[in-house]
Amino acid sequence: MSETMNLMPTDEQVEIASSSRAFLADRLPTSRIRELIEIDDHAGDPVDDKTWREAAELGWFALGLPEEAGGIGFGLADEAVLFREIGRSLAPGPYLSTVLGARVAAAGGADALAADLVAGAGRAGLAMPAGSSDLWVLDGGAHVLMVRPDRAALVPTSAIEALAAEPCIDDASRIARGRQGAYAPVAEVTAAQDPIHRRALVLSAALLVGMAEQCRDLCVEHASSREQFGKPIGIHQAVKHPIADMAIRAEAAWPQTVVAACAHDEGRPDADFHALCARIAASGAARDNAAHTVQVMGGMGFTHEHDAHLIVKRAAVIASTLGGDKALLAQLLAQPPA
């Protein structure tokens, strides 16, 4: 019998998840993330070159790149499995824009740049529109990835005028505001060639799902062990019901992300519809779950010492990419029914 619909991970995907999880726990535990982000205030690389290159050696930036472009040639679903783990770990760094930047560079004929990005020798940041000609640049290095529904391009960071760093809500992310100068991309692809916007929706959804799941797990652990009045606080429905809702939000967002990735990998006509749904479900799940996590943790959740705020902030950053829910909901409504 031939293969049929199955959203469960393959053995290979289970391996991708467990090996990346082990790497992240070893190299970028939240204690290390705290050291990195406190080296200097809102400047410098939020992740060091050595760790970034190690991630490259694991094939993270080559995973979904076609073999003829020097990649490993896996599918978007495999990449989503990896990005879910990156999201869960809160690892800082421009994974999304570097992975997709390498695709744009390879497809646009900038072979040397593609090779650099894949090897972890370079990084690409992500441009986010901010009014007419202003834009924000999130993280990155010598290049910036610009993504629109119909096309994507890599531009040199130096081509962005009056670029000035500003303190980011998320200590582990870097943002700078600038003005788009003359549009002179080093590489450009249309959505028909390679739907980078769709890929970005799915991979950012996977990052957000990882965060939503991490929130759920932190809250289950805390509500089971923290005692007040001689009992674990999780016996109270006022505490356990919001955690059940957190679980449902995560349990809905991950399957939808898998559906979107598979729809893309299998060349289905409703892939954009599903990618938008995935990202909308995941951004809601991550932000709502993070907000509830602060509440469940009580006073500790409001401190800088506790990790809850790291998730609130990272979720806010990732959820604002690609125009955020406001733009994405309008795009979804404009789609034909799936």
Place this chain on the structure above:
Amino acid sequence: MRLSFSDDDVEFREQARTWLTEHAPSPADRPGSGPDMRTFDLEWQQAQHAGGWAGMDWPTEYGGRGATVTESLIWQEEYARTGLPGIDSRFVGLSHAGPTLMARATAEQKEAHLAPILRGDVLWCQGFSEPEAGSDLAALKTRAVVDGDELVVTGQKIWTSYADQADWQELLVRTNHDVPKHKGITWVICDMRLPGIEVRPIRTMDGHAEFCEVFYDEVRIPLRNIVGDVDGGWSVAMSTLSFERGTAFTVHQVQLAESVEQLIAIAHDRSDDHGRPLLADEELARALARARADCAALKAMTYMGVSRNAATGQPGPEGSMLKLRWSELAKQVSRIALEVFGASALSRSDRQAGSWVEQFLLSFGFTIGGGTSEIQRNIIAERVLGLPR
């Protein structure tokens, strides 16, 4: 991970769709209640049986189709496209009492009851809830004492769907008051025509009367109708849970997604009092877009549940999550529908709005019946997440 179905499953879908197109009755012809509804539903079950489509999840040894869980999913999806309500009045027989009998009944009991359920000869109802035993089902008090070779039952059940139309009832009674509450319950097959049974329909907020109260005054049920042991009924009642394959809400889920698409189309075409398209209202547009995304995610959850079930043969955490998510979402969508129709939604007979008004009223029951949202959250928190009780 894979979203596309196999060639075999695609062919199965084609066959199901073709058969349903040719044989399914029109939903508009279905009477809303009473003996006419009973006749309509049983004839439809008989047609499915004659066509070889009855009992999709029933094993072949009991005359079922013995379908894979993926085929079952496909059948539900195609069935939903007919616009007919799901399993509805046939639910208890096909998906609750029937599977319970398969798991726990004697050969004679199975022989007597399973085939008539599958063939569409009889309707079953469920005598579980009582006025003082709702979410806390094991607190039930309907008393039964053994007298000779009969069980004599006195008490009251409530929220029994279609009790006025059913032939048989899966009935939980208290046979022992001297033990912890879960250990004194007996599961018995009750003939609804027995003397001493009185059924009173309950009119609900939508104006209809699907639910009933059932009163038992020294009703004498043969001991041979007991399934499992006397006082062993709690485990019998719980045995049905393992029959759940994660597709119980598929028809609801598909029809909800379809109604969201209809609302989007209506909001696209209709204008407000100032002549602007309804979709120009950003709040409404966003609510509809979110509902679209939520429906897609609900379907994805269903697919994940089916995938997990196909891999493990076990029900996953989705059952309670799907029920909770679907019911809450159905309420939200009904609210949006009222926004879309404006003042027309005050009329229950408005040509366009009428059916949405009915759905709005009905939707209040979705988060209560079959385990309230609060109970579902307890189940998810305690049984899925392992939070303390």
